[in-house]
Amino acid sequence: QTVLQVNSSLPEGSFAHVFLQEYEARLEAATDGAVDVQIFMGNTLGSEEDVLQGLSLGTHHASLSASAIAQINTRAAIFDLPYLFEDRAAVQTFAASPAGEMLADGFDGTGMVLAAMWDNGFRQITNNVRPIVVPADLEGLKIRTPTSRQRVEMFNTLGANATPLSFGEVYSALDQGVIDGQENPAQIVDSARLYEVQEYMSLSNHVYLPTFLVFGEPYLAGVDPALAEAMLTVAAEVAPWTFAWGDTTDAEVVAALADRIAINEIDFAAFQAAAAPLYESPTFVDVIGADMIAATRAALGIE
Amino acid sequence: MFLDPGWIILILLVVLLIAGLPIAFVLGVTAAVMILLDPAVVPQIIGLIPFGGANNYLLVAALLFMIAGEVMNQGRIAEKLIAFASSLVGHIRGGLAHVNILTSLFFSEISGTATSDAAAIGSVMIPQMKKRGYPAAFAAAVTSTSATMAIIVPPSLNLILYAYVANASIAELFAAGILPGILVCGLLMATAYIISVKRGYPTEGAFEFRRVLETGRDAAIPLTLPILILVGILGGIFTATEAGAIAAFWSIILAMFLYRTIRLGTLVDTLRVAGKRSAMLMFIVATSTLLGWYLTNQRIPQDIAQAILGISDNYWVVLAAINIFFLLAGTIIHGTPAILMLVPIFLPLADQLGIDRVHFGLILTINLGIGQQTPPVASVVLITCAIAKISIAKIIPSLMWFLLAMLVALVLVNLFPAIVLWLPSVIL
Amino acid sequence: MTAIIARLDLWLTRLLDWAVIGLAGLLFCLLNVAVFTRFVLNDSVSWSEELPAHVLAVLTFIGAAYLTRTSEHLGFDAVVRILPPAAKRAVMAGNLLLMAFFGGLLAYYGGIAAASFGSRMLISVDLPMALFRYAMPVGGALIAVISLTRLAGLLTGRVAPDDLLPESDA
Numbered sequence: 001q002t003v004l005q006v007n008s009s010l011p012e013g014s015f016a017h018v019f020l021q022e023y024e025a026r027l028e029a030a031t032d033g034a035v036d037v038q039i040f041m042g043n044t045l046g047s048e049e050d051v052l053q054g055l056s057l058g059t060h061h062a063s064l065s066a067s068a069i070a071q072i073n074t075r076a077a078i079f080d081l082p083y084l085f086e087d088r089a090a091v092q093t094f095a096a097s098p099a100g101e102m103l104a105d106g107f108d109g110t111g112m113v114l115a116a117m118w119d120n121g122f123r124q125i126t127n128n129v130r131p132i133v134v135p136a137d138l139e140g141l142k143i144r145t146p147t148s149r150q151r152v153e154m155f156n157t158l159g160a161n162a163t164p165l166s167f168g169e170v171y172s173a174l175d176q177g178v179i180d181g182q183e184n185p186a187q188i189v190d191s192a193r194l195y196e197v198q199e200y201m202s203l204s205n206h207v208y209l210p211t212f213l214v215f216g217e218p219y220l221a222g223v224d225p226a227l228a229e230a231m232l233t234v235a236a237e238v239a240p241w242t243f244a245w246g247d248t249t250d251a252e253v254v255a256a257l258a259d260r261i262a263i264n265e266i267d268f269a270a271f272q273a274a275a276a277p278l279y280e281s282p283t284f285v286d287v288i289g290a291d292m293i294a295a296t297r298a299a300l301g302i303e
Numbered sequence: 304m305f306l307d308p309g310w311i312i313l314i315l316l317v318v319l320l321i322a323g324l325p326i327a328f329v330l331g332v333t334a335a336v337m338i339l340l341d342p343a344v345v346p347q348i349i350g351l352i353p354f355g356g357a358n359n360y361l362l363v364a365a366l367l368f369m370i371a372g373e374v375m376n377q378g379r380i381a382e383k384l385i386a387f388a389s390s391l392v393g394h395i396r397g398g399l400a401h402v403n404i405l406t407s408l409f410f411s412e413i414s415g416t417a418t419s420d421a422a423a424i425g426s427v428m429i430p431q432m433k434k435r436g437y438p439a440a441f442a443a444a445v446t447s448t449s450a451t452m453a454i455i456v457p458p459s460l461n462l463i464l465y466a467y468v469a470n471a472s473i474a475e476l477f478a479a480g481i482l483p484g485i486l487v488c489g490l491l492m493a494t495a496y497i498i499s500v501k502r503g504y505p506t507e508g509a510f511e512f513r514r515v516l517e518t519g520r521d522a523a524i525p526l527t528l529p530i531l532i533l534v535g536i537l538g539g540i541f542t543a544t545e546a547g548a549i550a551a552f553w554s555i556i557l558a559m560f561l562y563r564t565i566r567l568g569t570l571v572d573t574l575r576v577a578g579k580r581s582a583m584l585m586f587i588v589a590t591s592t593l594l595g596w597y598l599t600n601q602r603i604p605q606d607i608a609q610a611i612l613g614i615s616d617n618y619w620v621v622l623a624a625i626n627i628f629f630l631l632a633g634t635i636i637h638g639t640p641a642i643l644m645l646v647p648i649f650l651p652l653a654d655q656l657g658i659d660r661v662h663f664g665l666i667l668t669i670n671l672g673i674g675q676q677t678p679p680v681a682s683v684v685l686i687t688c689a690i691a692k693i694s695i696a697k698i699i700p701s702l703m704w705f706l707l708a709m710l711v712a713l714v715l716v717n718l719f720p721a722i723v724l725w726l727p728s729v730i731l
Numbered sequence: 732m733t734a735i736i737a738r739l740d741l742w743l744t745r746l747l748d749w750a751v752i753g754l755a756g757l758l759f760c761l762l763n764v765a766v767f768t769r770f771v772l773n774d775s776v777s778w779s780e781e782l783p784a785h786v787l788a789v790l791t792f793i794g795a796a797y798l799t800r801t802s803e804h805l806g807f808d809a810v811v812r813i814l815p816p817a818a819k820r821a822v823m824a825g826n827l828l829l830m831a832f833f834g835g836l837l838a839y840y841g842g843i844a845a846a847s848f849g850s851r852m853l854i855s856v857d858l859p860m861a862l863f864r865y866a867m868p869v870g871g872a873l874i875a876v877i878s879l880t881r882l883a884g885l886l887t888g889r890v891a892p893d894d895l896l897p898e899s900d901a
């Protein structure tokens with residue numbers, strides 16, 4: 001029996017966990033049990049930095065990672081460009097387009113291959129001051145962001161005061177009023193009980209972040225070719241299911257949150273316009289590459 | 304059965320430990336041997352995981368609290384706390400014993416390790432107690448057991464480390480440690496009182512409210528620091544690491560400019576001491592992460608949990624078994640290596656039994672606190688015996704009674720989770 | 732020959748001493764700057780977590796080499812201390828060999844891993860990850876060299892076993 005250990009930095013019970021369990025069931029069925037999928041959630045087999053490096057060294061088999069992938073393949077930072085994807089259909093259009101291929105090619109020479117992009121979610125802004133409808137509403141708000149230079153610049157450009165902070169501190173920092181708001185998928189607002197310390201959730205969909213299922217080349221080279229093929233094929237087959245499941249679940253989560261936090265829609269076009277300078281900013285262009293941005297715009301039909 | 308990796312690891316660990324190999328290497332060599340012998344594991348992992356273990360923001364706090372503790376220690380801050388404690392409890396029968404215990408409670412709000420607590424308070428209190436006619440063994444036993452409060456009452460390096468390994472909230476653990484710490488304090492004082500009445504130990508004059516105010520003013524400055532830190536961490540205003548930075552900075556300001564008890568040269572010494580201690584701790588963290596990686600990879604903790612639950616799945620039986628195991632392990636290992644080795648193995652079990660992770664962390668901490676006091680390895684007792692100039696054998700008749708009090712505290716905390724969980728539920 | 736080794740040892744010890752003091756001091760300063768910018772200037776620095784964590788890792792492996800030099804690694808030596816001299820010497824020689832073995836593994840595999848990071852940069856600040864990662868192979872190599880030197884001293888009788896016992900408990 002061939003063991004496939006899949007790491008993820010995301011916690012048990014997250015979207016990623018659900019997807020991996022689906023993948024496990026489908027792959028084990030497709031190979032008649034020849035593959036034993038073992039799922040390790042929450043970085044239990046090493047920090048993300050180590051796991052991604054380990055893929056190329058052969059110490060790790062596969063990883064379902066989110067934003068950290070952009071450290072390895074900078075083209076993946078395309079997902080840091082705000083207001084690019086309006087819905088999950090656009091993400092799938094992108095994945096199937098030449099731009100999606102360019103992204104996958106970006107893994108050449110890194111020692112890992114992209115098996116599939118799966119769902120993760122649109123990020124929404126929550127805060128305690130006012131509903132965010134137009135960019136001016138963000139003015140002066142202290143919004144927590146992950147330690148990402150792109151996300152920091154994005155919120156500062158839109159007029160907010162971006163405050164990088166580790167996620168573990170967010171709940172109490174919001175509770176104490178050290179920060180006014182934060183941005184995360186709705187599911188995190190629910191699971192981390194952020195609604196207890198936040199009044200408004202604005203459906204900003206400012207960034208869509210997928211998860212990337214990547215395999216180490218040394219691992220794939222070491223397993224039976226037919227099984228390696230099955231691992232990649234089933235990963236691709238699961239993708240549409242993850243987007244459908246994510247879409248439905250997201251809607252359910254938002255509906256359930258409506259009792260606990262005031263939810264509003266935003267003026268997407270106004271934010272798109274306000275964020276336009278970012279498409280020229282070196283913080284984004286130098287990292288992602290002008291060609292990648294152009295290809296993505298072409299694929300999504302954005303002028 | 305003996306070819307099972309779990310058994311090989313256990314045998315290797317025990318043999319290498321008894322052979323006197325430093326603990327960090329015991330863990331690292333064991334992990335490396337297993338990894339090199341296992342054809343399914345790529346050995347390059349040895350070059351990756353130890354760094355990942357040491358690359359840790361949370362544990363920067365340990366270094367900073369060590370700097371703060373060392374500066375407070377060398378800056379003779381303990382003396383101000385002793386004067387304050389004396390004004391509060393000196394009039395009770397066995398006065399200096401109570402002063403010793405209460406000072407430990409105050410100092411434990413500053414220091415994160417029992418050894419620094421025992422060294423700072425013992426070096427002042429033990430000579431004084433001997434002068435007033437207390438037997439050296441009694442003075443050493445009181446100092447040694449009360450120093451345990453340092454790892455129960457926040458800030459606590461044990462709890463910071465546990466938070467990291469168990470992925471639990473530092474703020475919750477810190478809040479959870481306050482009541483058990485006061486419970487231990489009360490039980491130790493009761494024990495000291497009974498012994499003092501029986502043996503006719505003296506009091507330190509009558510209670511005077513004026514003296515409480517006077518000494519309280521002097522103690523207020525060092526005590527506001529831990530309180531500020533505690534409020535900051537519990538309130539989510541700063542991280543434990545930021546709190547450590549503030550503590551280290553503030554203690555240096557106090558000792559260098561307000562009390563003028565240390566100089567620049569001493570400061571370099573404290574950096575050296577704290578840097579070395581931190582490296583010692585972190586190297587154990589690094590190598591234990593490698594062993595932990597192998598255990599996780601082989602799913603051994605889950606297997607052990609299943610095996611134990613196969614014998615009995617009664618909550619109280621398993622909890623009692625865990626406590627007995629911790630107490631036995633604590634006679635040989637404590638502190639960092641104990642937490643790093645025991646928590647990953649027993650946490651799945653605690654989770655399955657439905658024991659709250661914060662509750663479990665305090666149970667573990669009190670067990671390890673007792674372990675610091677029990678030979679053959681008894682780090683805190685060793686320090687107090689050295690200060691009191693007596694042998695370990697001579698302290699045991701006195702130590703017994705105080706350890707009994709701590710066992711009572713342990714049983715109470717096991718039986719009534721509310722002692723641990725009530726305060727965090729109210730203030731967080 | 733012995734004089735050269737003694738001089739090298741002296742310089743190495745001094746270097747490690749200043750490295751540990753410097754790294755501890757650097758961490759103290761980094762964290763205080765981070766606190767100052769976040770709470771006083773109200774403008775958080777991006778590297779406040781990632782950079783200190785990496786510096787701590789450097790302190791870990793350089794410090795581990797220093798602790799090997801000063802025999803201050805924490806260990807359980809109650810049994811070794813009561814062994815007869817010949818057995819004590821044999822057990823300690825075995826321990827030094829194991830320490831050299833593990834140090835060598837950290838040096839070899841750590842070197843491979845550090846090199847594999849190539850030009851990958853930290854997320855929050857423009858410093859190469861390899862800069863920090865090389866602390867592990869360097870520390871491991873020093874542990875191996877120090878342990879082997881002592882092993883030679885122990886076997887030739889220049890070093891007494893009692894000089895090498897780890898600090899009993901701290």
Ligand code: NA
Pocket residue numbers: 410411412413414415416452453454455456457458459
């Ligand atoms: Na404490």
Ligand code: NA
Pocket residue numbers: 633634635636673674675676677678679680681682
């Ligand atoms: Na002990």
